Amino acid sequence: MPDAIIQLENKFYISATSSYADDRIKILNQTDTFGIFDRWGDIKQLGEEVQGIYHQGTRFISDLEFKINNNRPLLLSSAIKEENELLSVDLTNPLIQFQEKENKTDVPKGVIYIGRSKFIRNGMCYESITLINYGAEKYDFNISIKFKADFKDIFEVRGIKREKRGEIFEITHTPQNEIIIKYKGLDEIIRTAIITLYEKPDDWEDQTNAIFHISLDPHQSKAIQYAVKFIVGDADDYTISPYNKAQDQLISDIGKSRTLFANVLTSNEQFTHWLNRSQMDLMSLLAQTQYGLYPYAGVPWYNTAFGRDGIITALETLWIAPDLARDTICFLAKNQALVENAYQDAEPGKILHETRGGELVECNEIPFKQYYGSIDSTPLFVVLCGAYYKRTANLKFIKEMWPHIEKALDWIDKYGDVDGDGFVEYQHKSINGLFNQGWKDSHDSISHSSGELAEPPIALCEVQGYVYDAKYKAAELADALDKKELATKLRKQAQQLKELFNQQFWDDETGWYVLALDGQKKACMVKSSNAGHVLYSGIADKEKAMRMKENLMKDDMFSGWGIRTLSVEEKRYNPMSYHNGSVWPHDVAIIASGFSKYFFQQEVIKLTGALFDASIFIELQRLPELFCGFYRRKGEGPTAYPVACSPQAWAVGAVFMLMEACLRMEINAIEKKIVFKQPVLPDFLNNIIIEDLVVGKGKASFELHKYKNDTGLIVKSKPADWEIYVIK
Incomplete structure (x- = not known):
């Protein structure tokens, strides 16, 4: 998938100018909805102006800013929680001074704690802002939350220019403390952002800036909460759950999603964390369709169903989450092309390349509503x-x-x-x-x-x-x-x-x-x-595979972090390019899986170790869509590719394919057996425990242990009619 799509002479190509890396962003996502925030938890249009909350291919919220007494708070820290469920931001106040006539006590710097907690669920974004006075005196001050919506199609955000746009209606307020912002696009579809404040503001400024007067005694706390609902089409029937209830529902959703996967534990805590992080990232990308779950390709730019990406993700995770493969097959079968359509690059029997929502596809300004341009x-x-x-x-x-x-x-x-x-x-x-x-x-x-x-x-x-x-x-x-x-x-x-x-x-x-x-x-x-x-x-052919293996692992292809997309000896090699010299984790995993099919296990171990090492240097230990193909430098991590999707489905799925390749694990339900053919564990793993692996109508649990010149297997449980064994 190109890293940014622009139109040149009626063709869509990539643009290398859509970098948002310098904005130091944090991303929350849940299926059709995702948010790109700055580290304060705000949305500000800086640099390439990509921050916002997006839903079904449209940026609904384009500006979101929290202030204390009209000043930006001081940042302490911000992080996405381990299970991707929450953006947590810790802030404090700058020095707040008042004129004598205001009869208020100045607030020293750093005595008011401000905690922001955001999450996304079911087409809504929720936030709770907690204020705690850690000072010795009572303090009075104002806080404000400003909202703005521009309803730009995601392709507009990424660079496509339009001669005309739709109309944003007059902003309305309701007695239920709601701000309603509506936009009617050129596709005649109304898109609505409904901002619900759980407490009535004390004042309003410019209709979308809610102001609250806060008074806190020493060690007193107060919470201000709101939710934003995103609606495409009819907005008459909707419900807004309380923050705490919605958060409980999100945690319940995560618990249910975990049952898709077997449990894996290893002797290396960091490797186990990589596995867990990858699982949670993939779960955040699983969209509930009418045909079951489907892995969306990646956030932010490919937060939709792609055929190739979904299939490869399902192949990567087939051994650990087979139901995902079933749902993926069903979704693609139901979206299979039926007739020839040149505009969509569609032909009977062809499988989807991508499907998108948004105003531009509804207006046929771009062909990606259902597009089949994938060979x-x-x-x-x-x-x-x-x-x-x-x-x-x-x-x-x-x-x-x-x-x-x-x-x-x-x-x-x-x-x-x-x-x-x-x-x-x-x-x-x-x-x-x-x-x-x-x-x-x-x-x-x-x-x-x-x-x-x-x-x-x-x-x-x-x-x-x-x-x-x-x-x-x-x-x-x-x-x-x-x-x-x-x-x-x-x-x-x-x-x-x-x-x-x-x-x-x-x-x-x-x-x-x-x-x-x-x-x-x-x-x-x-x-x-x-x-x-x-x-x-x-x-x-086997002898050709041997030569390919040797050549792929030479320095012109192997960067130390993985295999480059293009050799450094080629004319078009550029380690900072999208496809001509970068390293893609899914690409490396597929090659490692190929090596394992020809019993090139030492090379599998080397590739697995390279991506594991890379993950340790990367924030959240989340492998991105790709990174630059520079040679590995001592004491430094891989060089980031600025517009790489993260999380991205087939990138986070790579670790599961790598593990399968190391173990040379074959699950054959037809013959009711799990076979490990000459498995090898990397130096950094002494043992692997796999529990509750779905096999047939039952589950299996087993352990693999590394010995000096061997790998041993301990079967803890299995269906009576299944066999689990190692071939050495």
């Missing part, structure tokens, strides 16, 4: 279906999904191979669509060794691997459904693709799979991380 989502959808069946043996569900799987396979054969050369390639049809349609979809991500950009139709190396994997997994599903003839046909197609691929994509001189074939069938002789995905799919 790999469709084969990966089939891969996920096959992997889910092996993990769960849920044949009933596969029968329900089979028509969608067939349509996806038909799309691969009919539409995927544009020029009939046996490979799946892309060429966008939408005038406003993405030029590049693999996971590296920025406009300059696919090039030749000369630096010249490749022209479509473009056949990416990793996509051929995904298609190969999809055909084999579809064959297994066809066997399970007693479609033997189709299974035989699919296996034959997969084998033919593997032979053709290893002939045409392999460059023996360099020992690399080329990045792509362009529209003239000219090889893009570029060393890229894409080639590592070829191992993940299993399409690589």
